[in-house]
Amino acid sequence: METCRLKEDIRVFCDPARSFPYGIAGAFAALEKLLPNRHNRVFFGLSRKNAQGMVTYQAAASEAHRGETAKHGCDTFVIPCGEYLAKTIPDWRTRENSVARAFALLLADPRVDTQFPTVEWYEDCDTVTCMVRMDPAKKEGPVTEPFQCINHTKMSELC
Secondary structure, eight states: OEEEEEOSOEEEEEEEOSSTTTTHHHHHHHHHHHSSOOTTOOEEEEEEEOTTSOEEEEEEEEOSSTTHHHHHTOEEEEEOSEEEEEEEEETGGGGTHHHHHHHHHHHTSTTBOTTSOEEEEEOSSSEEEEEEEBOTTTOOSOOOOSEEEOSSSOHHHHO
């Protein structure tokens, strides 16, 4: 497990999956169709449990320029700056269960902000970083920072 300090908020477009986990690919396809271009964007997955205990999932992509999300009339979300626990998974497509295992490990940490969705940061087609926001009130001691995510470009360019 690593820690990450996101120095800037990231505004994203969102498209909800019709079901979890089977609707995830369709949500990303719909989101990509909506966006004017895929280049210079970072893709995310946002998930949380609803009141009935079911997982809800949103495919998300960073806005290419400030105010872009408002032009398209779609759902938006802000991934706020702050400290996150993180686990990077290379070659995740061949080990899809590793994403669920990573989140189980991260969510077991007592410092987690349980009111905030989990975040999948797709660095590229093969690498995903699973992230959970840390609750500042629960943080014990200093956060070590093996990498710092300073803006919404690829994590490999930042860290």
